[in-house]
Amino acid sequence: MTSQVSSPTEQADGAVLGEQRGAAGTKDVRRLERVIIRFAGDSGDGMQLTGDRFTSETASFGNDLSTLPNFPAEIRAPAGTLPGVSSFQLHFADHDILTPGDAPNVLVAMNPAALKANIGDLPRGAEIIVNTDEFTKRAMQKVGYAASPLEDGSLDSYQLHPVPLTTLTVEALKEFDLSRKEAERSKNMFALGLLSWMYHRPTEGTEKFLRTKFAKKPDIAAANIAAFRAGWNFGETTEDFAVSYEVAPAAQAFPVGTYRNISGNLALAYGLVAASRQADLPLYLGSYPITPASDILHELSKHKNFGVRTFQAEDEIAGIGAALGAAFGGALAVTTTSGPGVALKSETIGLAVSLELPLLVVDIQRGGPSTGLPTKTEQADLLQAMYGRNGEAPVPVVAPRTPADCFDAALEAARIALAYRTPVFLLSDGYLANGSEPWRIPELDELPDLRVRFATGPNHTLADGTEVFWPYKRDARTLARPWAIPGTPGLEHRIGGIEKQDGTGNISYDPANHDFMVRTRQAKVDGIDVPDIEVDDPDRARTLVLGWGSTYGPITAAVRRLRTAGEAIAQAHLRHLNPFPKNLGTVLERYDKVVIPEMNLGQLATLVRAKYLVDAHSYNQVNGMPFKAEQLATALKEAIDG
Numbered sequence: 001m002t003s004q005v006s007s008p009t010e011q012a013d014g015a016v017l018g019e020q021r022g023a024a025g026t027k028d029v030r031r032l033e034r035v036i037i038r039f040a041g042d043s044g045d046g047m048q049l050t051g052d053r054f055t056s057e058t059a060s061f062g063n064d065l066s067t068l069p070n071f072p073a074e075i076r077a078p079a080g081t082l083p084g085v086s087s088f089q090l091h092f093a094d095h096d097i098l099t100p101g102d103a104p105n106v107l108v109a110m111n112p113a114a115l116k117a118n119i120g121d122l123p124r125g126a127e128i129i130v131n132t133d134e135f136t137k138r139a140m141q142k143v144g145y146a147a148s149p150l151e152d153g154s155l156d157s158y159q160l161h162p163v164p165l166t167t168l169t170v171e172a173l174k175e176f177d178l179s180r181k182e183a184e185r186s187k188n189m190f191a192l193g194l195l196s197w198m199y200h201r202p203t204e205g206t207e208k209f210l211r212t213k214f215a216k217k218p219d220i221a222a223a224n225i226a227a228f229r230a231g232w233n234f235g236e237t238t239e240d241f242a243v244s245y246e247v248a249p250a251a252q253a254f255p256v257g258t259y260r261n262i263s264g265n266l267a268l269a270y271g272l273v274a275a276s277r278q279a280d281l282p283l284y285l286g287s288y289p290i291t292p293a294s295d296i297l298h299e300l301s302k303h304k305n306f307g308v309r310t311f312q313a314e315d316e317i318a319g320i321g322a323a324l325g326a327a328f329g330g331a332l333a334v335t336t337t338s339g340p341g342v343a344l345k346s347e348t349i350g351l352a353v354s355l356e357l358p359l360l361v362v363d364i365q366r367g368g369p370s371t372g373l374p375t376k377t378e379q380a381d382l383l384q385a386m387y388g389r390n391g392e393a394p395v396p397v398v399a400p401r402t403p404a405d406c407f408d409a410a411l412e413a414a415r416i417a418l419a420y421r422t423p424v425f426l427l428s429d430g431y432l433a434n435g436s437e438p439w440r441i442p443e444l445d446e447l448p449d450l451r452v453r454f455a456t457g458p459n460h461t462l463a464d465g466t467e468v469f470w471p472y473k474r475d476a477r478t479l480a481r482p483w484a485i486p487g488t489p490g491l492e493h494r495i496g497g498i499e500k501q502d503g504t505g506n507i508s509y510d511p512a513n514h515d516f517m518v519r520t521r522q523a524k525v526d527g528i529d530v531p532d533i534e535v536d537d538p539d540r541a542r543t544l545v546l547g548w549g550s551t552y553g554p555i556t557a558a559v560r561r562l563r564t565a566g567e568a569i570a571q572a573h574l575r576h577l578n579p580f581p582k583n584l585g586t587v588l589e590r591y592d593k594v595v596i597p598e599m600n601l602g603q604l605a606t607l608v609r610a611k612y613l614v615d616a617h618s619y620n621q622v623n624g625m626p627f628k629a630e631q632l633a634t635a636l637k638e639a640i641d642g
Helices: 047-061 111-121 137-142 165-172 181-184 185-200 204-214 219-237 264-279 294-300 316-328 339-354 383-387 405-420 430-434 511-526 549-564 584-589 602-612 628-641
Strands: 002-005 016-020 026-032 035-044 064-070 085-093 106-109 126-132 159-163 241-246 259-262 284-285 310-311 334-335 357-363 423-428 436-441 541-550 572-574 577-580 593-598 617-620
Touching: 026 294, 035 047, 035 111, 035 181, 035 185, 035 241, 047 085, 047 185, 047 204, 047 259, 064 430, 085 111, 085 284, 106 111, 106 185, 111 126, 126 185, 126 316, 137 541, 137 572, 165 185, 165 219, 185 204, 185 219, 185 241, 185 264, 219 241, 259 264, 264 284, 264 334, 264 405, 264 423, 264 430, 284 294, 294 310, 310 316, 310 577, 316 334, 316 357, 334 339, 339 357, 339 383, 339 628, 357 405, 357 430, 383 423, 383 577, 383 602, 405 423, 423 430, 423 549, 430 549, 436 541, 511 602, 541 549, 541 584, 541 602, 541 628, 549 572, 549 593, 584 602, 593 602, 593 628
Parallel strands: 026 241, 035 106, 106 126, 126 159, 284 310, 284 334, 334 357, 357 423, 541 572, 541 593, 593 617
Antiparallel strands: 002 259, 016 026, 035 085, 064 085, 064 436, 259 436
């Protein structure tokens, strides 16, 4: 969905702006600044699809938004169990927002497990919509409810809406030739229709989506649309929902432009395609499916019309090997993976360092170690990206900060790889990959020129006057070696992982030459031109919070809260983690305290302490979930006062 729009701070959750009483016989409409909704149910209940459709309609309406999908790693987790709960949280507002929200205002719980797994996150007064049909004695016992929470008073502090979603859905679809089990599958569409009525969401996009999705099964499409409409009508007619809500479009939140809702992985895929077009090179992806990076492979496979070739390899090593071969052949080469795959690819990344060829290594970080938490988020691969290879094998590292920023980060990683002839790590994570937000579609003239010049002939003259091609003769500014397309007459040269002689590229075991080549490869990375880090410090604070990657949203939201409360705090965020911006040391020296929040045990803090001898304070979390703004605000307030 795209929308046209023409920047305020995050407010208290669900703040009421006003109330409008409808005409006789109609319901009240309340205006809100923002709302946080969480859909939760079994992993087979379609909660991700429901949340995605609500998000798409919200984006088309013009709200700012941020999402947090959360689902089990199992393909089909045990039904009705706590480990099998899948949820989708959406935060949308009439102003710019930065996070999916700390606590839901509304929980849609499709069964007892969904209620029990999420009730602890709800503030007092939150609305709970429960599917009463699933609250059977057996289902409640399965998750430890001795008595029905709908009847024992334990939910008295919430606004409870008991709705027999399954029964109502089956009743709405009785005219269709469907079994009861088939009809029950549409209960998520009934819930979506109800929530769409409650928050005045558009409906045309969802109906069009359903017709397209089930184009080969028109009866199923019609049934889902009927369930969706029945949910809307139920909200309109039932006495249990006396109020509906309006959240106005975020008309003043963004620069004028055409916007669409986009996830981090989709933005990254589009960024890679854009980079290949701007470089005038074919894009080659060598990859092995792995959560949460697989969506990039799926998306890029759709774009053969843009010169994209995708290879789903038999394993991680084959994937990067093919990508490196494509780089040697003159393509913009990419391999996508997560932490466990990076471990397997490490030898080939080292080979790419030695060959000095452009290669993008996209690591969508997840919980570890080993196979860890496949569907949960973490940013604990930083030191692996920095040092996870044998020998001195420096690799630039770039990290996006929001889902939409993944597009720009992909372009930046490609710029560095192509200009400096080096593999580059792009460190995203599961939170960015699966989360979404509005993205302004850039104009073509806003994209960087990434075109490169391939070697076409001799580049060195020997003492006897003979002109030859030296594959390791370097550009004076970038220290990049020439990029020669295989088969170009006169440019034949040796490649491989054994150390090269400076200039000629011949095999060399000479100690002095090895020392020179190691230092030269390091100097090439150290000399990469990256922008200075920008500091947001309107009050000349004494405390700086420094972040990287997906912590940007929670950190910025926390900083806003503190400044609204009268506290002085500075903020800076790193996109380039190797090399660091040249002014980073000077920036750090200006502050009495530096706090670094990370979803690991302090990896960036370790690097900062080692390089700049700054007593950076870590604030760490490794529970598989992103930081909450209030949590960070409390920690930063303690740092300011300490």
